[in-house]
Amino acid sequence: MRLLIALLLPWLAFFTIGRPISGIVCLLLQITLLGWVPAAIWAAYAVSQYHTDQKIRRALKTGAFR
16 A cells, blocks of 8 residues: 555655655655656655565564574
C-alpha cells in the first residue's frame, strides 16, 4: 500500500514512514511536473528501505542473528 502511495503521492509516503522533513522537501520537488518522477523514485526507495529496516529490527528482536 505504501508503495502505491509513493508512486501517486510521493510526499505522503514520507509522512507515513515517519520522515516529515523529507516529506516537505519531496512536496517542494513534486510541485514541478518534471520533479514528480524523481520524487516518486525517491519515495519508492525510501519506502523500500523502511521495510528492510523493519525486517532487520524484527529479526534482531527475535534473536535470529544471535
